[in-house]
Amino acid sequence: MEYLIKEFVQKANLYAAGVVLVAFLSLYLLRPGLTYPPGPRGWPVIGNLLDYPSEYEWLYWAKYKALYGPVSSTTILRKRILVLNTLEPCIELLDKRSANYSNRPRAPFAGEIVGWDKQLVMSPYGDHFRAMRKLAHKHFGTKAAVLIYHESQEVEARRLVAKLHVQGTEVTDLYKLLRSAIGSILMRMFHGYIPQEDGDPLITLNETAVGEFYEANKPGVWLVDSFPILKHMPAWLPGGGFQRIGQKYRKTNVDQTEMAYKFVLDEIQYKRALPSFASAALESDSMSPDEQHALKYIAAALYGGGLNPALATASTFFLAMILFPEVQVKAQEELDRVIGPSCLPEIHRWHTVLPLGIPRCPVEGDVYQGYDIPKETLVLSNYWQIAHDPINYDSPMDFNPDRFLGQTNAIAPNKYIFGFGRRRCPGMEVTGDTLFVIMATVLSVFRLRNWKDADGKEHPPKAEFLPGIVTHPKPFQFLAEPRSSEARQLLEMLHSDSADKIEQSQLRG
Numbered sequence: 001m002e003y004l005i006k007e008f009v010q011k012a013n014l015y016a017a018g019v020v021l022v023a024f025l026s027l028y029l030l031r032p033g034l035t036y037p038p039g040p041r042g043w044p045v046i047g048n049l050l051d052y053p054s055e056y057e058w059l060y061w062a063k064y065k066a067l068y069g070p071v072s073s074t075t076i077l078r079k080r081i082l083v084l085n086t087l088e089p090c091i092e093l094l095d096k097r098s099a100n101y102s103n104r105p106r107a108p109f110a111g112e113i114v115g116w117d118k119q120l121v122m123s124p125y126g127d128h129f130r131a132m133r134k135l136a137h138k139h140f141g142t143k144a145a146v147l148i149y150h151e152s153q154e155v156e157a158r159r160l161v162a163k164l165h166v167q168g169t170e171v172t173d174l175y176k177l178l179r180s181a182i183g184s185i186l187m188r189m190f191h192g193y194i195p196q197e198d199g200d201p202l203i204t205l206n207e208t209a210v211g212e213f214y215e216a217n218k219p220g221v222w223l224v225d226s227f228p229i230l231k232h233m234p235a236w237l238p239g240g241g242f243q244r245i246g247q248k249y250r251k252t253n254v255d256q257t258e259m260a261y262k263f264v265l266d267e268i269q270y271k272r273a274l275p276s277f278a279s280a281a282l283e284s285d286s287m288s289p290d291e292q293h294a295l296k297y298i299a300a301a302l303y304g305g306g307l308n309p310a311l312a313t314a315s316t317f318f319l320a321m322i323l324f325p326e327v328q329v330k331a332q333e334e335l336d337r338v339i340g341p342s343c344l345p346e347i348h349r350w351h352t353v354l355p356l357g358i359p360r361c362p363v364e365g366d367v368y369q370g371y372d373i374p375k376e377t378l379v380l381s382n383y384w385q386i387a388h389d390p391i392n393y394d395s396p397m398d399f400n401p402d403r404f405l406g407q408t409n410a411i412a413p414n415k416y417i418f419g420f421g422r423r424r425c426p427g428m429e430v431t432g433d434t435l436f437v438i439m440a441t442v443l444s445v446f447r448l449r450n451w452k453d454a455d456g457k458e459h460p461p462k463a464e465f466l467p468g469i470v471t472h473p474k475p476f477q478f479l480a481e482p483r484s485s486e487a488r489q490l491l492e493m494l495h496s497d498s499a500d501k502i503e504q505s506q507l508r509g
């Protein structure tokens with residue numbers, strides 16, 4: 001009712017009171033409560049463009065909660081944006097009304113020109129999307145289905161600690177080490193492909209593709225996103241250069257998908273395929289051409305979609321263990337009892353790596369609590385705000401895994417950080433396992449500590465994070481010390497080449 005009155009008062013400034021009264025009454029009587037959720041007043045045409053920050057957007061949207069309540073809205077360049085800052089509307093709209101909210105906003109450049117609209121993350125809600133989800137659910141949607149991937153996770157986690165051990169006294173390249181470990185885990189899991197240590201052709205292709213994905217999705221960079229008609233503009237016209245860039249990106253995108261798929265087909269033909277998501281699907285199901293098409297894309301998408309969030313979470317784990325040594329000690333004392341149930345959830349909560357998720361878009365117009373939500377509204381759910389709302393968690397800025405231990409009513413971050421409904425991340429189980437194995441392996445052999453300079457002065461890392469759709473910790477230096485002499489021996493053994501070869505042959509055999 002309050003918002004109605006607000007709208008009413010605003011309009012009264014523009015129109016004669018009598019006209020508004022008639023309009024209000026007919027609106028109120030005929031179509032009860034059709035109005036947009038509350039939000040700031042904007043300028044004509046550009047709307048609230050000028051207030052919009054170029055980075056750390058989740059903090060900007062979080063302010064809307066205090067100003068306008070849990071559900072608010074605004075307009076930027078005539079695009080209606082709905083902002084959900086608490087859990088209830090996320091569950092109600094994105095979960096319970098999932099059929100209506102499972103679309104993605106149209107993306108002429110990244111989606112249609114570069115072709116990311118075939119990949120899971122940007123695919124419109126339809127048959128291709130449903131076929132991909134079905135395969136993903138069948139082959140790793142459940143705890144039981146992901147068991148077969150444990151071996152790859154463990155092999156790569158051991159390789160990671162062996163490499164950390166070599167850098168030991170001054171680890172500066174954590175990001176690169178984690179990227180190679182998690183990248184290899186994902187490739188083994190999805191295609192049974194074991195990448196080479198350096199310059200692997202598929203990894204290189206992937207990295208290029210992922211980089212181009214973020215470039216292609218940068219808001220405001222590609223004019224064709226605001227004027228889709230430009231899609232038909234020939235590349236040779238002045239200003240048509242985006243077409244050439246688009247075709248180049250498209251080639252990387254297609255190549256990485258086709259090459260990985262062809263690899264699996266060949267391995268199956270020569271009867272030497274390692275167990276993987278793609279080989280399991282190809283060998284167990286008799287697949288129609290449409291399903292094969294879906295398989296090709298879902299397998300590729302899982303890698304591209306899984307890598308960055310897992311990487312950001314794993315490096316946040318290192319950061320948190322160094323900043324909160326008492327938590328590290330506790331986790332080491334009770335590795336299994338503590339890491340799974342409390343440490344990983346707190347890392348997910350403390351630093352929400354996908355703070356705003358990925359925008360949704362309703363298939364058809366909807367009404368929620370009397371608010372009008374037109375078709376094609378951009379729907380943002382602010383997971384960062386939910387994770388840092390004192391209503392949900394005491395002292396939300398503190399890092400405190402204990403909040404998830406024992407009898408607790410703290411909401412498990414898994415309930416929201418992976419999204420909702422039909423667009424909930426299909427890799428949730430597999431990512432949880434991968435991160436658990438990495439965390440447990442690292443903590444069982446290392447004490448992670450502040451980096452010390454030549455004078456012995458300690459330099460604690462800062463709890464600072466980079467902007468982006470996926471937000472990573474800023475790079476930091478630290479020290480990885482073997483916890484005991486047994487740990488040191490083990491690390492040295494893992495590091496020796498022979499250990500590597502034994503593992504390779506075990507995996508092949």
Ligand SMILES: *[C@@H]1O[C@H](CO)[C@@H](O)[C@H](O)[C@H]1NC(C)=O
Pocket residue numbers: 099100363364365366367
């Ligand atoms: C979307 O919501 C509207 C209004 O609530 C409803 O009439 C329509 O059936 C919904 N569409 C789908 C696909 O669920």
Ligand SMILES: CC(=O)N[C@H]1CO[C@H](CO)[C@@H](O)[C@@H]1O
Pocket residue numbers: 186187190191193202203205206209256257260299300301302303304305
């Ligand atoms: C997006 C993407 O990452 N594509 C592929 C990269 O290469 C590996 C090799 O098997 C595939 O697993 C990915 O699908």
